[in-house]
Structures are given as structure tokens and as C-alpha cells.
Amino acid sequence: DAKTTQPTSMDCAEGRAANLPCNHSTISGNEYVYWYRQIHSQGPQYIIHGLKNNETNEMASLIITEDRKSSTLILPHATLRDTAVYYCIVRVGTNSGYALNFGKGTSLLVTP
Amino acid sequence: NAGVTQTPKFQVLKTGQSMTLQCAQDMNHNSMYWYRQDPGMGLRLIYYSASEGTTDKGEVPNGYNVSRLNKREFSLRLESAAPSQTSVYFCASSPGHSNQPQHFGDGTRLSIL
Secondary structure, three states, X not given: OOOOEOOOEEEEEOXXXXXXXXXXXXXXXXXXXEEEEEOOOXXXXXXXXXXXXXXXXXXXXXXXXXXXXXXXEEXXXXXXXXXXXXXXXXXXXXXXXXXXXXXXXXXXXXXX | OOOEEEEOOEEEEOOOOOEXXXXXXXXOOOEEEEEEEOOOOOEEEEEEEOOOOOOEEOOOOOOEEEEEOOOOEEEEEEOOOOXXXXXXXXXXXXXXXXXXXXXXXXXXXXXXX
């Protein structure tokens, strides 16, 4: 799996967009970018994933650069409940079970 | 809309006791997983089951056994608990095909004295 690099921590004001970057410069052509978050004491929550096109769902948007070496998760209107650790994971999609390497992630603090 | 359900949520054991952590999913997923998370660390895979009837070791399988009871249920057993197994245990499931993501339960917090 390609290695990912994320900032250790970020702050965001409530109501503003939170833009969380992830660098994955060694990504292979068949590797997907997944984003999860973990709110304190809860299980990891799946947010979004993509291969090369930008993706949007009810939670967030995922912007992947054209060369696929980096991506940005966008929470359009951050709320206090979005305070969590956000993980960017690069993984090949396979037909069998696989482990997710969560790494250290970015600790996002949303402030009033 | 239950998703992945883990029981119990909390448990305290004494060294040497045995225990089974239960996990059930209602999403008709083929693959199921057990992870552990220690303070300040990421999740580490203990065992997984790619499909009903199969199980495989992950990164940290020593001291654990698993059973894929049926498509819905995947249990994790500690035969002789040790303090080093104090952790938060997460179960996850996924369709098991293509790029579909894993979905996690809320965890079992296990303390071994």
C-alpha cells in the first residue's frame, strides 16, 4: 500500500469549510483513496473513497489531483460534532479481506 | 439500522481468564475483521474472515482465536487473558469485493488486571 502523509492537527471555525490534505505521492494506478474518521471513544466511521474522479456524498467531498499524488477531504460546513481524527488510507481494492492501515491521521478541532 | 454490533461494550478480566467477544453484522457482508487499538496508536488487524468458512491471521494474531459462526457472526476468543491484551477491540465488515469500504462497530473496551 502507498504511504500517506497528513498534518498532525488542524483547526477550523464552526460553519466554515474544513479542508484536510493528504499526500500519497507513491500511489499506484489501482489504489483507491479512502477517508475515515474516529470520534473519541467510537469506532472508525467511513466517510468517502475514490479512485481518480472527485467524489461527493452527504458527508463530504473528495478532491483528487490529476496526477493522483494528493487529495483533499472537504467538510463543507464543519460543526462541533466533526471534531475527530481523520484518516487518509490508500489501498488496493481486492476481492478478499484486507487490513486498513490507519496511521496517525489528522486531529481536527472545530471551534465555536 | 444496526450495522455492526459488538458485545459486550466493556469488560474487566483477571489474568488467565478466558472470554469471547461477539460481533454481528446485518448488512449481508461477506468479509469480517477484528482489530485492536491501543492508546495513541492506530488499529492493528488481529484476524479476518474473507468469506463464510474461512479465517486468516492478521498482523497480531498471537493469543487470540476466531470463529466465523455464520455469515452474520464473527467471534474473537481470548483463551488465557494477559495484561498486554488490554485494549479496545473493533469488529468491521465489508462486502468483500471490489473497492467497497469496511464498516466498524463501536468497540469493546477490555481491561485485564
